[in-house]
Amino acid sequence: MTSTVEPTFVPGRTADDIARLAEEFAAHGCGVPPTQGSPSDADSRAAYAAYGQAGLIGLHWPVRFGGGGHDPMVTFAVEEQMGYHWLPMSSYLLSVKTIGNALLQYATEAMCAEFIPRIASGELIFCQGFSEPEAGTDLGSLRTTARRDGDRYIVNGRKIWTSSAEHADWVYLAVRTGSAESRHRGLSVFLVDIHTPGIVVDVHRTLGGGTIGELTLTDVAVPADQVVGEIDGGWQILMGTLDYERVTSEKVGVMLRLLDELDPLVTDRAGRQTLGRIRGDAHIAREHGRRATARLADGIDASAESSMAKLSIALLMQELAATAVELVGPRALVESGPGAVLDGKLAAFARAAVATTIAGGVSDIQRKNISRRRVGSWS
Ligand SMILES: Cc1cc2nc3c(=O)[nH]c(=O)nc-3n(C[C@H](O)[C@H](O)[C@H](O)COP(=O)(O)OP(=O)(O)OC[C@H]3O[C@@H](n4cnc5c(N)ncnc54)[C@H](O)[C@@H]3O)c2cc1C
CATH class of the missing domain: 1.20.140.10 (Butyryl-CoA Dehydrogenase, subunit A, domain 3)
Structure with a gap:
């Protein structure tokens, strides 16, 4: 079908290219199923890898990290095209648009060098572990704790509403490193390998026809250097990350x-x-x-x-x-x-x-x- 969205301006990444990708996905069964009402919630590891191979991930990210070096408006327009052609986007939206962009803003050069090229290539999928049973809107009250133990932190708690958890390799995890009363002043953000012992992922169906994850974390050991930004400095990072998500x-x-x-x-x-x-x-x-x-x-x-x-x-x-x-x-x-x-x-x-x-x-x-x-x- 002829697209009515704006042209994307990227040589080799035209609306037609994205339309072809959608046709290929449909033919190979990794497109959005008809029962699912939003490509934003639809997920496919194969599709995510294909975006990486097609050079669609990180179009505006620095070339030294595997990005395309284009203007951010190019990415904005390409994402609109991906939605128009109903491509599965949950993993993309979390790993690339939200967490990838946030890492480039808040993480060290070394952390970016480790993670961003693997996101850009379509290899690494992140999920976002912010919400808890008593902390969604009110993130300042979150209860998942991280306690220092030598050169690592021990994490205990529960996360709900974790989109793409069943496909993810890593979780961008909000935890309390301060006292129970510290509210927003005692929060930190860690990158945690989702296959670390002690993490259990449960998956539930949603009204929209997709799935949503729930993470239970029991004595999960996380290397102390896997923190994004400063310990107890997570509030600003969480709020900034939500700006990208929105x-x-x-x-x-x-x-x-x-x-x-x-x-x-x-x-x-x-x-x-x-x-x-x-x-x-x-x-x-x-x-x-x-x-x-x-x-x-x-x-x-x-x-x-x-x-x-x-x-x-x-x-x-x-x-x-x-x-x-x-x-x-x-x-x-x-x-x-x-x-x-x-x-x-x-x-x-x-x-x-x-x-x-x-x-x-x-x-x-x-x-x-x-x-x-x-x-x-x-x-
Ligand atoms: C499809 C889907 C995907 C999601 N994916 C993720 C994800 O990947 N990772 C993640 O961490 N979370 C995710 N979430 C969770 C989402 O961020 C939270 O559900 C949301 O922030 C609301 O929090 P809550 O569910 O605790 O609702 P509550 O905060 O309990 O809100 C309940 C009601 O109270 C009202 N309310 C609450 N506080 C105030 C206030 N201060 N002022 C006025 N009204 C208020 C709200 O408007 C709402 O009507 C997802 C949710 C959905 C539905």
Whole structure:
């Protein structure tokens, strides 16, 4: 299908190249299954390796670490194309867009030299272990502890909502190194080999048709030099990492793809006007993401802009799902078989859109973040 997203500007990485990759994945069974409503939550180790081989990982990362040395806006546009062509992206979004970018900002040169080239080649997958049963929004209350023991730390605790845990090689782990009362002042971030003895990974199904992990950590020994940044200095790193996570141009691509596919199905004037307005709003959401990306690249505080990008996409995805179901009628929710609309993709998307209010930080927190950081101090 002809793409309506922006051209990607990268020689050899055109929209057509990405479309071909999507066709290959579909032929080899490592694409997004039709029951899964969001490529952001779909996972495939084979697909991730293929991105590395195709040179799609780290397009703007330094060449010395295996990156492409391009402008960050190139990566932003390519990620939109990957979403448009419905490529499995969970491992990519965590390992590359979120943790890879955060390591380049916060880790030492030696740590980057060890990990970034292996991420760029499609070899290493990371998952992100922040959330716990009593600590999602309120990360300052997390209870997983790391206690110093000679040249290592001993980690105990539990992590939930860990996307891509079943495919991951390493976990980017938030732990408490300070006292139980230290709140955000006593947190640290470690890189932990997920195969270290004492880590158990459980996997659960999600409403969106994907999976989500849960990690139990019992007396897990982690070398002391596997810390990102300073011990007890993790809060700033966690918040900065979330800024990268919240910019999601692939979801703009997903929405534009659905709008293109819905186009021939909605023929009445009012319906087409509504879809046209949502299309316009998707372009605005893209601009929020571009603004955040530009600030992140320049090393300027991008917290409010990342929240704007995340909030605008979450609201719009849910509006698109509800509108599409209303315009297409009850058959929009048929999941499979001859009556399914867009091979069931619309029904799956409507299920998956529910989680966009929560994943990456709840919408209420994005609103607070925007008002705290920007109201009265817009720059
Ligand atoms: C699909 C999916 C994938 C995820 N992947 C990961 C992952 O890979 N790694 C990871 O670490 N986590 C992941 N998460 C977890 C996610 O970050 C948390 O679910 C999220 O931060 C919310 O935390 P919580 O679930 O504890 O909800 P809570 O914080 O308990 O929120 C519950 C409700 O309380 C409201 N609320 C809470 N605090 C406030 C406040 N201060 N002000 C106003 N309202 C408030 C919220 O708006 C919400 O409605 C994922 C979640 C989902 C759904």
